[in-house]
Amino acid sequence: MDLIKVRKLTKDYVNEDVVTSVLHGMDFTIKQGEFVAIMGPSGSGKSTLMHILGFLDRPTSGTFEFEGTDTREFNDDELAKIRNGRIGFVFQSFNLLPRTTVLDNVKLPLTYSTKKNQEDLAKKALESVGLGHRLYFYTNQISGGEKQRVAIARALVNDPAVIFADEPTGNLDSKSGATVMHILQNLNKEGRTIILVTHEMDTAEHAERLIRLKDGQIVTDEKIKNRRLADPEGELKK
């Protein structure tokens, strides 16, 4: 089943009458269960693309179908609802709430939903990233690698259709990075769709498919031949 289908997707930014074109006409489809890396140098438009696919931003033109539905007509509240229920984000800088426990951080997306048993769902998500023993730690009491795993649990907790990981290992040492990539690969193995945004080839090679961008256009879109498998005990090669 097609999860994401974009056709002739463009994005322009208008700033004081100066139009900057960031994406010029993209076409691709991502199926459910894929692990796709979007790679490109800075300024290639990969972040903008992720923001549009993650419903944080809207395209200027073209079509974007999500789970078979055209997303053009969605209003702000509907976009918020999709972000809440269907999308999970993992950011380079973790973005955890200060003065808040690990458990409450993971619960945060649930508080914007009407789901029941929020406590249990959050605990389960934390256990799945191996942090069942850190529930009541505050976010300033855990390591960087653990922080990113909390962020992954937070992205998972609403059982989303797709997880966007934006440079998830960018702020981590290579050992923590390997753990994070291992978790993402496992999640993919369990059937989750994962879209990894990175500018590093070594990180991108953990995915199954690689979309390379340059200057707002797709350069190549191919299956990764020698896929890397992250070793949770080893180090992430950079």
Added chain:
Amino acid sequence: MPNRLISEFKLIIKGMVARKGRSFLTILGIVIGVAGVIIIISLGAGAQSLVLSQVTKLGSNLLSIVPGKSNDDGPPASVYGITVTTLTTGDADSLRDRTRFPHLTGVTSSVQGSATVIWQNLNVDTNFEGVEADNFRIQNIELAAGRFMDVSDELSNVAVLGEDVREQLFGDSDPIGQVIKVKNIPLTVIGVAKPRGTVFFANEDDKVYVPLNIAQKQMLGISYVQAINIKIDSTDNVRLTIADVEQVLRENHGIKDASDDDFTVLNLADAIQLLTGVTDALTLFLTVMAGISLLVGGIGIMNIMLVTVAERTREIGLRKAVGATNKTVRNQFLLESGTLTFLGGMVGIIVGAGVSYLIAIGARFAGFEWAYVISPSSVLLAVGVSILTGVVFGLYPAFKAAKLDPIAALRYE
């Protein structure tokens, strides 16, 4: 829904605790404003209770005639203790004409002085007041023991004690029938008056009542009177009776024109009305001041909320990324500013109630019958106004937070 409120509330409290100093300074304006409102309302109620207690003690139908003319320049000279001798018992007698004054229910002349009262080997410095039999009824004085003077006592050596004098001289023993000495004149105690407290700044219990004649002739050596107190049957007849009284006194004193009057009729009701008017005006003025301080406090809240929104830009971006709508972000910040000002309101109520209590204690210590009143309506008003201040002044920062672009917010450093 309540789940999110609880978690947001937890965050707000933690944030406030983490920035104690700032939170305190933020709510200080609200604390001062609310405390001001509470104190002013409590003070107003206390002052009103003071005035009312005077009225109920004396009755609003009581008039006092004092010698000397009062005019636009000020009250009669006798008020300042200057001796004016124009008022006599004859004037009082002419007011006792029931056909001429059908609405007058009592008349008593009065003279006062201070003296040392002696009983056995004890003595106490106090005041004596020479009065006539009507005095006790007119002034609403109640009897604690024995009896009051009646008309037959006018020339007898008798005395009625105020509560303070009784306490100091006799303590636990029975004063009735005992002989005390005032200015070396032996007087038999026939009664004790119930405590009355302070009436118009004078302690009415620190006093001995003696017959007018004895006070005038034997203690003071004068033939004039210092005041004539009269009681009128109904408030409706006060104006009419004042006019009649003035006319008769002018006849007695051979005065043709009102501008030449050598006496003044003091109307208690008018005085109270004037006093209440002043209190009300003062309360209004102070309430406006308190309102201004709440306004200033509210601007402080707005200022600090704008800082908070800027500081937490990334958090707002994250919340939006995980599904917060503009509305929930807006409400979160309104909840925060409302919580801040609610807390300020609560502290303000405690401070205001405490200060009001101290004022009441001080006033009672000074001898006033001051009621300590914190009305539930003033507390509700204070809480309501403080929350409203938080919401109103939190609106602009909250809308600013709600409108933040999630991408820009997430990138914000």
